[in-house]
Amino acid sequence: MYRNKRIAVVVPAYNEETQVARVIDTMPDIVDMIVITNDCSRDRTSEVIREHPGYQSGRVTLLEHGVNQGVGGAIATGYKWARDAEYDIAVVMAGDGQMDPADLPAILDPVVDDEADYTKGNRLVTGEAFKKIPKIRFFGNSALSLFTKIASGYWHVADSQTGYTAINLTALQAIDWDRMYKRYGQPNDLLVKLNVAGMRVVDVPIEPVYNVGEKSGIKVRKVIFTIGSLLVRLFFWRLKEKYIIRNFHPLVFFYAFGFFSIGVSCLMFIRLLSLWIDSGTVPEITFLSWLFSFSLGFNSLFFAMWFDYEENKHLNPPLRTRDVRGRRTPR
CATH class of the missing domain: 1.20.58 (Methane Monooxygenase Hydroxylase; Chain G, domain 1)
Known part of the structure; x- marks a missing residue:
């Protein structure tokens, strides 16, 4: 537990046989449950998890997808598990080791202190961000963050594509996870849905982590246009839902x-x-x-x-x- 709050960490994993054990090994003791969603991996990800002492001791829960649903779908599956088990806070950490466990208390504190319902890491505000993040991803992320501000209504939120987040049980119960976008645009979709639900969101500065053996499946040029079109649809959906239907x-x-x-x-x-x-x-x-x-x-x-x-x-x-x-x- 962390300050009397039960913490579940959701780990979406796809072909992470070389990284997932490290993620489990470096998970801080404040985490009560590690929920790993294997998104129909084609390697030995499941076997590595089942052979790990953490799984055998019951601290790791493995959820298996029969069909690949994308990173957003894997996160949603883990979120639903944490919601149904009534964990106070659910955190998302990637299965490739790109999220520093040392940043976890900073991500959790605003939610624990009831300053926010949802916190997200912000890698763009640190002095090392431009040096550490690949340039095309840095500029692509910055552009998507600008459009996400307009689409979501969270004008002080940046680094919209980061997956290092924490969400409380109230927000978990307010979102329909079965209707959530299931690919790389899930963080953008979630911000819009949280805004319509009236949830508080806070950015937390974190250090970017790269070159730890991860293999990115993101094609930046394709993702920018895909998420860009998604943001346009979400923008008009939020206007309709929030400013016409619910409260003019x-x-x-x-x-x-x-x-x-x-x-x-x-x-x-x-x-x-x-x-x-x-x-x-x-x-x-x-x-x-x-x-x-x-x-x-x-x-x-x-x-x-x-x-x-x-x-x-x-x-x-x-x-x-x-x-x-x-x-x-x-x-």
Whole structure:
């Protein structure tokens, strides 16, 4: 236990026969149960787990997928197990050893102190992040984090793709895990669902860990477009669910008018270029129409985002600083 809270760590594993034993061996004593979801691995992952003393002592639970469901599906299976077993907090740590166990207390503390319902590691704020994280992944992660802010309503959240997280039982019970996105976009999907459910989310700085023998299956260029399209759908779903169905807010009018005006400005810009090419001069009326519609659309979207920021500020509280003994200090 950790400060009178029962802790379960969910470990999604796919072809991790060389890494999973290390993950179990380095798991801190504060963890009560290690729940490993074998996502239909094609290697000896299951055998390695079953042969480990941790499994034989009962500290490790192995869940097996008959069909590969992706990392999001593996996490959801572990979450459901922790929810049904009524663990106070469920943490996610990867099966490839990329998450430092030394960061676990920092991830847990805001949830234990009831400052947050969900905490997530943030690798982008440390001074070593740019040096340690592969450059294409660093910039891809940064771009997705920006779009996730807009889609989720958690404007102070960064490093949206990190999997090092902790969630309390209240939030576990509030989410329908069977309808959760099952691939690499699961963290983004979860943030949007948590926002609609009114859950508090806090970022916790952690050190990035790479080159420990892990093998990444992420194709960054493909993932960016896949998750990007997912974020667009989630953005409009959140607007509908949160600001129309559950509690109406006028920001939907600003977003609607903003998108409409930007669309009109795009058409006007195409017409402007066409007339410019044909005549060799810039038509003043068309130029002013384009400038007016673009300015109107930009301002409407800006105000809509500002309203969204203010509406969700209480769900994204700042992280309290702690002294060397882990005690809270004033903000």
